[in-house]
Amino acid sequence: MLEHHEFVRSAEQVSSDLGKAMQCSPSDLAAARQGILPISCFQPLLRKVLRPLIKSAVLILAPFLVAAFAGSSHTIVGGFTAVFTTLGSLPDFAEEHGWFRTILYVKAILGSVGFGVYCATKIPMDVVVDMLGKRVRIAEGRVTTREEDKKVRGKRDEVTFYYFHLKERSFPVSRKAFQAIDDGGSYRIYYLPRSQTLVAIEPTVLAREAEEKELQSRAAQAAPDTI
16 A cells, blocks of 8 residues: 555556565466466465365374274274274173263264364365366456454454455455555456455556567567568
8 A cells, every 4th residue: 555655656666566475476477467377376275275174184084093003903994994893883892991981982083073074164165176277367447455353263352354355356465465555556456266366466557568568579470470
């Protein structure tokens, strides 16, 4: 936003500041202008997918891993066998260990697996589809900014969230990106079609200049073929 800066920045400086804030290089912008998801964007997107996926896998497999190392097989297959064998003969297990321990055992298994399944529902499948599609959509217009304080579970104080708005669309962004943009300017944004994740942004004037240079370059390359 303009008030964050003591001088009026050029479009090139704004683009550079936004690129640094969003870790988007000139080559990434070039790919986005072609409607292609930049390679550098895959790593942060993959983190969004892997976090709930790994948590889900650990919780679902935990009872079987514990059973595997507690038994004599020390293999995950042995763990599965031990757990399902026990669940299939609960009266025998209860007779040996008591119903109190049996109930705790079953609740621990169901609780861990159940919470793991719940975490699996948090895997952003729209992001997965966007990554597989490798395409971005393009929109252009005046971008405004907004910050909002919200209560977050596990946090004592409110947390500030930052947003870019373009027409009816709203994109959450980092504080660095929020500070890098000139509020109210004309920008071209590149975003993922399903998850609506902002991939890149640049001043409209620079996007159009880049397109004009690309057209001129293609025309120059095609000229010798027409002679």
